[in-house]
Amino acid sequence: MNEPLFSPKNRWFTVSVAAVVAIAVAAAAIGFVWLPRAHARAAVASLWDSICSAAGAPAPYRSPGLPEEKAVFPTTVIVASEFTGPIDxxxxxxxxxxxxxxxxxxxxxxxxxxxxxxxxxxxxxxxxxxxxxxxxxxxxxxxxxxxxxxxxxxxxxxxxxxxxxxxxxxxxxxxxxxxxxxxxxxxxxxxxxxxxxxxxxxxxxxxxxxxxxxxxxxxxxxxxxxxxxxxxxxxxxxxxxxxxxxxxxxxxxxxxxxxxxxxxx
Structure with a gap:
């Protein structure tokens, strides 16, 4: 008896879907986890950071030459033209x-x-x-x-x-x-x-x-x-x-x- 093509009872359909899911999971693991960690200049803090990095989400700039509290931003100074005040x-x-x-x-x-x-x-x-x-x-x-x-x-x-x-x-x-x-x-x-x-x-x-x-x-x-x-x-x-x-x-x-x-x- 022939089963419908798109049916869990169809062995070929079930095997095909399972293979596609497995390939997708493996590709996601490589692209979003392994590659970002393997090619990062510095150690990636967490799995979530790896995924965000691979997806192109911006991350705070960190300089290894600065203490942790200073490494979050490349400068603490934001100035306007009049910031220094009147020059006398x-x-x-x-x-x-x-x-x-x-x-x-x-x-x-x-x-x-x-x-x-x-x-x-x-x-x-x-x-x-x-x-x-x-x-x-x-x-x-x-x-x-x-x-x-x-x-x-x-x-x-x-x-x-x-x-x-x-x-x-x-x-x-x-x-x-x-x-x-x-x-x-x-x-x-x-x-x-x-x-x-x-x-x-x-x-x-x-x-x-x-x-x-x-x-x-x-x-x-x-x-x-x-x-x-x-x-x-x-x-x-x-x-x-x-x-x-x-x-x-x-x-x-x-x-x-x-x-x-x-x-x-």
């Missing part, structure tokens, strides 16, 4: 006194000496300088040089330093004199197909985006190092991972071109 002569004066201990690397007025590969602070937006100092102090931006120096700075000290440097004019560097570099397409237009935004969108001097440094005139070696640090994840104090996402899609050749371009300005 008193704040600039206090900042000038504090900046004496910074002059060996960053110059007397925030313009580093040619060849030191130290970033220029003169003319940088106060919110940008303030954010980096806070990140150095908290450990969200590791640095063997800056962390010990920032440790003893109070919040007001960091605001005063940021105010002082924002009022300084970056000096022209003889090492960059006469260098003419065409604007790289990656700087002006980005690469939308690779999810790389135009650098000029955030880093042009006229944009004045909060907590975003001006790249013009920064040392070429410094820019290369920072872009590669963002690309590799060695530096991770960018809010919402915008720099890591952008730098991840850059080639080493594009990094060199961008660094040369901004250093020449």
């Amino acid at each position: 002569n008193v704040a600039v004066g206090r900042g000038a006194t504090l900046a004496l201990q910074c002059s060996m690397c960053h110059g007397a007025r925030g313009t580093a000496t040619v060849g030191t590969n130290t970033p220029h602070l003169a003319g940088q937006p106060p919110s940008s300088t303030y954010k980096q100092l806070v990140d150095f102090k908290s450990g969200h931006r590791p640095s063997a040089i800056m962390q010990p120096l920032a440790t003893n700075l109070s919040d007001q000290d960091m605001r005063d330093l940021a105010a002082f440097y924002s009022q300084q004019v970056r000096e022209s560097l003889t090492g960059h004199a006469g260098i003419k570099v065409d604007v790289p397409r990656i700087a002006s237009n980005g690469s939308p197909m690779r999810n790389v935004g135009a650098c000029a969108t955030c880093h042009s001097p006229g944009v004045a985006r909060a907590a975003t440094p001006i790249l013009d005139g920064l040392p070429q070696a410094y820019l290369v190092d920072q872009l590669k640090a963002f690309k590799s994840g060695r530096r991770a104090n960018d809010i919402n991972q915008q720099m890591r996402n952008a730098a991840h899609g850059l080639t080493d050749a594009e990094i060199d071109v961008l660094a040369k371009y901004y250093a020449s300005r």
Whole structure:
């Protein structure tokens, strides 16, 4: 007697369904559990984390270089353009006194000496300088040089330093004199197909985006190092991972071109 095709009593139907279910379970176990754990850069905390990771659910950023309470977020600072408050002569004066201990690397007025590969602070937006100092102090931006120096700075000290440097004019560097570099397409237009935004969108001097440094005139070696640090994840104090996402899609050749371009300005 022939049984209906879609019936539990039909042996072929039952075997086929059981085989499909078994394959689906095995595929889910491999795709959602084994592969995420096998290829994770760090140990996955739980089975649920493995499943969420495989499904593409965003997870909190964790840096192995930070204590657990600091590793949840890549930075603790969220600033607006007016975050540092009004800049007055008193704040600039206090900042000038504090900046004496910074002059060996960053110059007397925030313009580093040619060849030191130290970033220029003169003319940088106060919110940008303030954010980096806070990140150095908290450990969200590791640095063997800056962390010990920032440790003893109070919040007001960091605001005063940021105010002082924002009022300084970056000096022209003889090492960059006469260098003419065409604007790289990656700087002006980005690469939308690779999810790389135009650098000029955030880093042009006229944009004045909060907590975003001006790249013009920064040392070429410094820019290369920072872009590669963002690309590799060695530096991770960018809010919402915008720099890591952008730098991840850059080639080493594009990094060199961008660094040369901004250093020449």
